[in-house]
Amino acid sequence: MKTFRSLGAAMLALLTSLAAHADITIGISLPLTGPASGLGIPMKNQFALFPQSIAGEKLNLIILDDATDPSKGASNAKRFVTEDKVDLIGGSAATPVAIAMADIAAEAGTVQLMFSPAQLPPGKDTWSFRLPQSNAVMAYAMVEHMKKQGVKTVGFLGYTDAYGEGWLKDFSATAEKSGIKVVGVERFARADTSVTAQALKLTSANPDAILIVASGSGAAMPHKAVVERGYKGKIYQTHAAASRDLVRVGGKDVEGAFVVSGPAVIAEQLPDTHPSKQVATDFVVKYEKAYGPGSRNQFAGHAYDTLVVLEKAIPVALKKARPGTKEFRAALRDAFETMGRTVLSHGVINWTKDDHWGFTNETGVILKVVNGDWKVE
Amino acid sequence: MDFSIAGILALDGITNGAIYALLALATVLVFAVTRVIFIPQGEFVAYGALTLAMLQQGLVPGTVWLLLALALLAALAEAVGELRRGVTVGKVAGAALRSLVAPALIALLAWWAAPLKPPLVLQALLTLALVAPLGPLIYRLAYARLADASVLVLLIVSVGVHFALTGLALVFFGAEGFRNPVFWDARFQHGAVSLTGQALIIFGVSIALMIALFLFFGHTLRGKALRATAVNRLGARLMGISATGAGRLSFGLAAFIGALSGLLIGATTTMFYDSGFLIGLKGFVAAIFGGLASYPAAALGAVFVGLLESVGSFWASAFKEVIVFTLILPVLLWRSFQHGHHDDEE
Numbered sequence: 001m002k003t004f005r006s007l008g009a010a011m012l013a014l015l016t017s018l019a020a021h022a023d024i025t026i027g028i029s030l031p032l033t034g035p036a037s038g039l040g041i042p043m044k045n046q047f048a049l050f051p052q053s054i055a056g057e058k059l060n061l062i063i064l065d066d067a068t069d070p071s072k073g074a075s076n077a078k079r080f081v082t083e084d085k086v087d088l089i090g091g092s093a094a095t096p097v098a099i100a101m102a103d104i105a106a107e108a109g110t111v112q113l114m115f116s117p118a119q120l121p122p123g124k125d126t127w128s129f130r131l132p133q134s135n136a137v138m139a140y141a142m143v144e145h146m147k148k149q150g151v152k153t154v155g156f157l158g159y160t161d162a163y164g165e166g167w168l169k170d171f172s173a174t175a176e177k178s179g180i181k182v183v184g185v186e187r188f189a190r191a192d193t194s195v196t197a198q199a200l201k202l203t204s205a206n207p208d209a210i211l212i213v214a215s216g217s218g219a220a221m222p223h224k225a226v227v228e229r230g231y232k233g234k235i236y237q238t239h240a241a242a243s244r245d246l247v248r249v250g251g252k253d254v255e256g257a258f259v260v261s262g263p264a265v266i267a268e269q270l271p272d273t274h275p276s277k278q279v280a281t282d283f284v285v286k287y288e289k290a291y292g293p294g295s296r297n298q299f300a301g302h303a304y305d306t307l308v309v310l311e312k313a314i315p316v317a318l319k320k321a322r323p324g325t326k327e328f329r330a331a332l333r334d335a336f337e338t339m340g341r342t343v344l345s346h347g348v349i350n351w352t353k354d355d356h357w358g359f360t361n362e363t364g365v366i367l368k369v370v371n372g373d374w375k376v377e
Numbered sequence: 378m379d380f381s382i383a384g385i386l387a388l389d390g391i392t393n394g395a396i397y398a399l400l401a402l403a404t405v406l407v408f409a410v411t412r413v414i415f416i417p418q419g420e421f422v423a424y425g426a427l428t429l430a431m432l433q434q435g436l437v438p439g440t441v442w443l444l445l446a447l448a449l450l451a452a453l454a455e456a457v458g459e460l461r462r463g464v465t466v467g468k469v470a471g472a473a474l475r476s477l478v479a480p481a482l483i484a485l486l487a488w489w490a491a492p493l494k495p496p497l498v499l500q501a502l503l504t505l506a507l508v509a510p511l512g513p514l515i516y517r518l519a520y521a522r523l524a525d526a527s528v529l530v531l532l533i534v535s536v537g538v539h540f541a542l543t544g545l546a547l548v549f550f551g552a553e554g555f556r557n558p559v560f561w562d563a564r565f566q567h568g569a570v571s572l573t574g575q576a577l578i579i580f581g582v583s584i585a586l587m588i589a590l591f592l593f594f595g596h597t598l599r600g601k602a603l604r605a606t607a608v609n610r611l612g613a614r615l616m617g618i619s620a621t622g623a624g625r626l627s628f629g630l631a632a633f634i635g636a637l638s639g640l641l642i643g644a645t646t647t648m649f650y651d652s653g654f655l656i657g658l659k660g661f662v663a664a665i666f667g668g669l670a671s672y673p674a675a676a677l678g679a680v681f682v683g684l685l686e687s688v689g690s691f692w693a694s695a696f697k698e699v700i701v702f703t704l705i706l707p708v709l710l711w712r713s714f715q716h717g718h719h720d721d722e723e
Contacts, residue, residue, distance in 0.1 A: 038552055160695055187695040190554075191652040193396070193642060196389040197690035200382060217554035221647040249556045249647055 023058040024314065024323045027080030029091035029101060030115075034068030036094035039299045043093060043115065045291055046303035055315040057323060062086070066097050073097035074104060081108035087323050088332060090306060091115060093299055095162075102128045109326060111333045113309070115302045117357075119166070125356050129336055131302045131309075133262055133347060133364070134357045136170040138239050141364025142211075142260045143174045145377060149234060151209045155184040155202040157195070157222050158213030167213040167238060183207050190218040199225040209233050215240035220250035227253045234258060239364075242298075247372050258377065259367045264301035264345040266367065269376045275348050275362055279308065283345040298346075305344040312339050381569030386687045392576045392645070394683020395583040399638045400660025401667070401675040402590065403631040408669045409607035410627040412528050413520055416535040419657020420542040421632050424508050425639025426648040427546065430555035432500040437491045439549025440507045441484045447514040448480035454518065480510060497558060501640050505633065512632025513625040520628075521621055539654065546650035554647040557640075579641045586634065587676065603627060655698075659686070662705050668712055678708075 028047065030040035044063060053059050062084055066073035073092050080086045081104060089105050092098045093115040102120055105112035105127050112128045117135070120128060146154070154175060158164030164187065172182050184205045186198035202210060203226060210233060212222050219241035226235060235257045237246065242261035246254055263270055267280035283304040284296050313335035320334075321327035341350045347363025366377040400418055407415040424440055431438035452473040459469045483506050490503060519538050523530060561574030593600040605613040606623040614620055635657075639648070642656070659682050666678025682701060689700040 035547065035552060186690075187697075188690070189655075189698065191649065191655045192697075193393050193646045193652075193656060194389055194687070195690070197386055197687045198694045200385055201691050201694075204382070216552075217556075217647055218649070220554075220556065245553045249554060 023060040024054060024088075025060045025062065025084055025086045026088045026090060026310075027062045027064070027076070027084055027086035029064050029066045029073050029076040029080075029089070029097070031068040031092055031094045031097065032065040034094075036068040036092075036097075039093040039115075040065075040068075042295075042297040042300040043303040046287060046300040047306075049286065049290055050307060054311055055318055057314070057318065066092050066094075068094045068097060070096045070100035074100040077101040077104040077112075081105070081110055085324060086110065087329055088113065088310075093302075098128075110329050111336065113306055115299065119162075127333060129351055129356045129358070131305050131344075131346070133239070133359045134170070135166050135238075136174065137347075137357075137359045137361060138260045138364045139167065139171040139174045140361045141366060142171070142236055142238075142258075143178050143180060145258065145260075145366045146175075146180055146209060146234075146236070147178055149209075151180060151234065153181050153183045153205075153207040153209075154236075155186070155205060155207040155210040156182055156213070157186045157188065157198060157202055157210060157226070159215075159218075160187040160189050163215065163240065164213045167211075171211065188214075188222060190214070192221075195222045195225045196229075198222070199229045199231075202226065203229045203231045207233060209236055211236045211238075212241070213238050216243050217245035217249045219246050220254060223250055223257065224253045236260070242367065242374075247369060254369050255372075257369045259369065259374070260364050261367050261374075262298060262301070262346045262363065263365050264304075265296055265298055266365065266374055266376060267296075267345075269374065270365065271376065274365070275343050276345060279343050280345040301345045305346055305349075308344050309336065309339075309342060309349070312342055382691075384568070384570040386691055387684065388570060388572065388576065390684035390687035391680060392579055392683070393686060394680035395579050396638050396642050396656065397660045397663050397682050398676040398679035399583055399586060399634050400657055401663035401679045402587065402672055403634040404657075404661055404664040405667055405669055405672055405675050406590075406603075407627050407631045408664070410603055411516075411520065411524065411531075411624045413531045414528065414535055414661075414669075415628075415631060416532075416654075416657065416661075417515075417539040417542050418631060418635055418660060419653035419655065420539060420546065421508055421511070421635025421653070422639040422642065422656050423546055423648055423650060423653030424511070424542070425504055425636030426557060426643030426652075427550040427555060427639075427650065428504045428507055428636075429500055429557050429640055429643060430648070431550065432487075432491055432503060433494075433497075433555075433557060435492050435494045437488050438507065439545070440511070441487045443545060443549070444480050444507060444510060444514070445484050447511065447518060448477055451514050451517045452476050483507060483510065497560065501560075504640060505636050508636035508639075509629060509633040512628035512630070512635075515632075516624050516628035521624060524620060524624065543651050543654065546653075550650050552650065554649040554652070555643070556647045557643040559644040573645075575641075575644050579645075582637065582641060586637070587672075590630075590672070599626065659701060662701065665705055665708055665712075668716070 030043055031037055032040045064076045066076050080089050089110055089112045095116040095118045098114045098116045098118040114130045117132045184202045186202050188195045219237055237259040239261050242259045263276040264280045267284040270277045287300055316335040317331035320331035336351050337353050348360045349358040351358040367374040368377050404418055407413055428438040428440045456469045456473045519534055559575040560578050563574030565572040594604055602618045603623050663679035663682050664675045667674030686701050689697045
């Protein structure tokens with residue numbers, strides 16, 4: 001019985017490996033359970049809408065759950081490169097998991113498309129490309145808007161974690177170039193019961209604007225605290241706060257706030273001049289047709305953008321090599337680095353050999369909270 | 378830092394300190410009676426605040442199912458124990474069913490009332506009725522069989538219970554945070570300092586609860602039984618006081634106090650499924666002030682932690698937690714010098 005079963009398994013493995021060599025195989029690791037499952041599940045929904053083939057080659061998607069666990073993500077990535085012999089790795093949507101997978105992708109010489117803005121040490125991201133926008137691109141859009149509003153001084157109130165630190169660095173650098181001064185830096189944690197003291201110190205410096213760096217519903221508490229202290233200046237929020245939860249928890253206190261966002265989730269409201277208008281609308285219409293009105297989501301947009309870059313890069317790579325080979329994987333990386341300006345639902349990307357972030361400064365959009373809804377500025 | 382800033386900071390600190398004081402009292406109570414360092418104390422805060430948030434939306438909170446599941450498990454565990462001891466099946470089944478009546482009634486009430494969106498006060502009462510019984514059930518399932526184990530073993534169990542409750546909270550309430558409406562939407566301005574109605578309610582409830590606990594321990598039979606168990610478990614048992622009963626009662630009180638704190642604090646900050654841990658930990662730091670034994674010292678310690686936290690946030694917000702939790706070191710040092718080394722194990 002035992003030998004029979006292992007024989008069957010061997011035959012099955014042989015069959016699948018045969019199939020894998022004929023098609024383009026993509027291994028995707030997503031957090032379908034665990035703390036980041038809210039990001040992974042809509043992505044899986046979007047991957048389910050993928051076409052059967054790209055550039056005439058059959059597409060073979062393998063989606064595994066990494067449970068928001070870096071070690072599970074790493075073992076998924078190992079499986080992809082050793083057993084499935086994939087041509088490309090996707091994932092993960094959670095930053096720590098994506099970082100854990102990057103090493104394995106680089107060792108195997110397989111392109112990794114990251115669905116999170118993961119910072120890698122210099123020289124470590126030769127095989128990793130990011131699909132979400134970097135903070136710097138978002139900070140650029142924000143600073144441009146501040147300039148138009150005549151803001152000269154900014155107070156910073158952000159998370160004590162990597163997100164807050166990243167924003168502080170990127171924002172300060174961009175703002176300084178435009179002559180905007182950061183006059184106060186205060187920190188808080190998501191689980192804090194009160195930010196009254198920080199708000200008090202910032203508002204007593206009386207900057208023209210206050211930038212709050214926090215995510216989702218966590219961005220509402222500091223916002224309310226600043227408003228409660230009678231602050232009358234402008235309040236800015238980052239793209240991690242650009243969700244319904246900010247308005248749900250913040251209520252009338254977040255009215256008039258400026259929030260920077262990627263273009264995908266507000267497709268209809270984009271001005272016709274925005275390069276992503278058409279692609280973003282296509283994503284939203286198709287996704288909501290399948291999953292119901294209002295179901296759109298930033299991360300489903302990243303999955304959609306995966307298809308956009310693949311459809312552009314795969315035909316180029318196919319000219320050089322056959323899928324399933326080492327040469328094809330290298331050709332795919334070269335194709336990503338040389339394909340030039342590409343319009344995604346999340347903005348405009350331009351990957352080069354030295355820049356695997358790639359979003360251009362035309363990406364970010366500033367929204368204003370008006371009557372509990374978004375309005376593009 | 379002028380007078381008005383100091384006033385605002387002090388008010389903010391004392392408001393949070395009042396919540397920490399409640400949790401510190403619960404921590405001291407549980408430790409004194411059962412020797413359990415109750416890390417999941419903060420989880421009841423999150424459960425209280427988020428259960429109310431679910432009721433606010435007209436949804437049936439996941440706590441209902443947790444209550445039913447725990448009650449069922451506890452009844453089963455009890456029944457198996459009784460059967461082994463040779464009690465007849467009929468009697469065991471009867472007792473098990475009787476123990477399930479109250480949780481089932483509460484669950485039914487919540488299930489029926491949730492979509493009707495009753496007034497805030499009724500929702501708050503319903504929340505207390507849902508969360509407070511979790512305490513004795515958790516004691517029955519996780520701690521009762523280990524009542525005589527060492528403090529370390531009980532602490533490890535506490536860590537496990539903490540992780541289980543946090544994980545379940547994520548399942549029940551989701552990853553996003555909620556903010557509840559205030560119970561009293563008033564505001565009293567005095568110069569730059571403004572006192573909100575919610576802060577007044579927090580002070581009032583905290584003081585009322587402390588007085589109630591004082592009366593309970595000093596003037597009721599059950600309270601005196603708890604104190605007796607705290608002083609000497611074996612002696613109390615020889616006098617006919619059930620250690621398990623005392624444990625259940627103290628856990629029930631702890632869960633009640635936790636849920637109440639959650640209701641109070643849920644209106645002044647955004648609560649997440651995992652927010653409770655840090656709040657509970659600060660209550661624990663305050664309890665250390667009282668050497669996990671003295672209620673007044675723990676309450677004073679809590680107010681001090683609250684003040685320190687608010688002043689710390691003002692001067693060096695990035696190091697706020699460092700300041701609060703570093704505080705525990707000199708306090709421990711001072712306490713161990715003052716009292717010398719003593720074993721808490723017999």
